[in-house]
Amino acid sequence: TTLGTTFEKNVRTWFPDADITVVEAPARGFQEVLAGRSDVFITSNIEGATLLEKFPNLRLIDVDAARAPTPIAMLLPQQDQVWINYVNSWIELKKAQNFFQETAVKWGL
Numbered sequence: 001t002t003l004g005t006t007f008e009k010n011v012r013t014w015f016p017d018a019d020i021t022v023v024e025a026p027a028r029g030f031q032e033v034l035a036g037r038s039d040v041f042i043t044s045n046i047e048g049a050t051l052l053e054k055f056p057n058l059r060l061i062d063v064d065a066a067r068a069p070t071p072i073a074m075l076l077p078q079q080d081q082v083w084i085n086y087v088n089s090w091i092e093l094k095k096a097q098n099f100f101q102e103t104a105v106k107w108g109l
Helices: 006-014 029-034 045-054 081-096 099-106
Strands: none
Touching (some): 081 099
């Protein structure tokens, strides 16, 4: 797991008897798996999908449901109203297109 992430806390709770390796950023847990020093890396569905495309030798372990669904936030500079308006418009457009609902169904959320 990566030091200081929500996954660090989660893996300690979910796998109390496991030998857990904690790596500091910018190193990542998936790099430990690729190097053969770890067997498993726990990550988000989003990062997992990206890593599977980038590294075809990685494998996904299917689960019935997400263990800890967590919303994602984006911080925006308060003084940049143009950027804030753009992001808000994009969100409203995606809501109107059912993007978020379809994505939630796709990922079982």
